[in-house]
Amino acid sequence: MIAGWFTGDGEGFRLLGTRCSACSTVFFPREDTHCRNPHCPGGRLVEAPLSRRGHVWSYTDSRYRPPSPYVTDRELPWVPYTLIAVELPAERLVVLGQAAPGVTVADLTVGMEVEVVPGVLHEDTETTWTTWQWRPTGVGA
Structure with missing residues (x-):
């Protein structure tokens, strides 16, 4: 990133x-x-x-391969991922990001508390591209 x-x-x-x-x-x-x-x-x-924690404002899944500059290996099949828009009340803004691995739209509800965690966007033999991801805290709304 x-x-x-x-x-x-x-x-x-x-x-x-x-x-x-x-x-x-x-x-x-x-x-x-x-x-x-x-x-x-x-x-x-x-x-x-x-803030490290916020609340799910909206979410969806990405069922298509995004265009460049998104980094992806075109030789591999596309794997959908979950996108989460998270409201950070203290900052009064919404930040979009991918969900942590294993988190699907079935795991999310609007208002649910999530936290930001480090994640991997893409990696190859030479480089690992890191990013942020959102993960449910289990605390609830």
Whole structure:
């Protein structure tokens, strides 16, 4: 994925956004040039680790192979995956990401608590592309 969008591992894994010092608006993906809030006079943008837990806002499964720049081995059969839109109430934003391996749409409900975890988007003999994924916490809504 893109450098600077997440950091750490295990319990220390976090998505990294930015927060405007003038209006406190949080951005993800991060914004490093200017505040995107049209009502803000503009302020310094500072790195802001996002909440590790949020609630399922929406979800679906991906039944088709996405076009480039999505990395996939065209020689292998396509395996559908689950996408989850997660609301982070403290930041007042929704972050989209894949579900952790083994999590299907049958395992999810709107409002369910999930947490961000590190995951593998794709790997080959030379490179492993890491990303974030969402996993149910078992706590409920």
